[in-house]
Amino acid sequence: MKNNTYYRLTLLAVILSLSVTAATFGQGRQNRLTNSPREGYWVIESQPRQKSVALFYNDDNQLIYKEVLSKKRLNIKQAKTQESLKAVLEQALRQWAVSQKTGGNPIQNDQQWLAAELN
Known part of the structure; x- marks a missing residue:
């Protein structure tokens, strides 16, 4: 028992x-x-001791924004960096949606959104 x-x-x-x-x-x-953002994703391309390039895409794999960070390497494992990338992605998606609705010009690259977020 x-x-x-x-x-x-x-x-x-x-x-x-x-x-x-x-x-x-x-x-x-x-x-x-x-x-996480509802749609889209980002990609970071880094070259040793040079620059990093942040590429932001929508869900249709269209490049919607690109920013070059001269002499700046990103540690994408840091939470602050990921939050900054997410914020810029959301901003780029909003701007892209507005430009699509109005039939306006696409987003101008290198507006330093990410650089401002990281500082």
């Missing part, structure tokens, strides 16, 4: 720990999705 109770308690403990783990992973994924 004691043996059977031990197995039941062990099984209950395993189920409980798995449910807590699954809930934790689910919340982290949800937070990442709500913090």
Whole structure:
């Protein structure tokens, strides 16, 4: 009888720990999705001891904004850098959407949006 109770308690403990783990992973994924832009993505091209080029694309893989950062290397692992890139991406997407609606000119490159965000 004691043996059977031990197995039941062990099984209950395993189920409980798995449910807590699954809930934790689910919340982290949800937070990442709500913090990321709705559409578009960015790409950083870096050359050793030279410049970095930030390229911002929409979901249709169209280049919508490009900025060259002379003598600046970006550490994309830093949270501040990722937040800055996200902010510029959102700004570029808004500007691009406005220019598409009005039939105006595309966004002018190298407006130093990213440089201003990083400082």
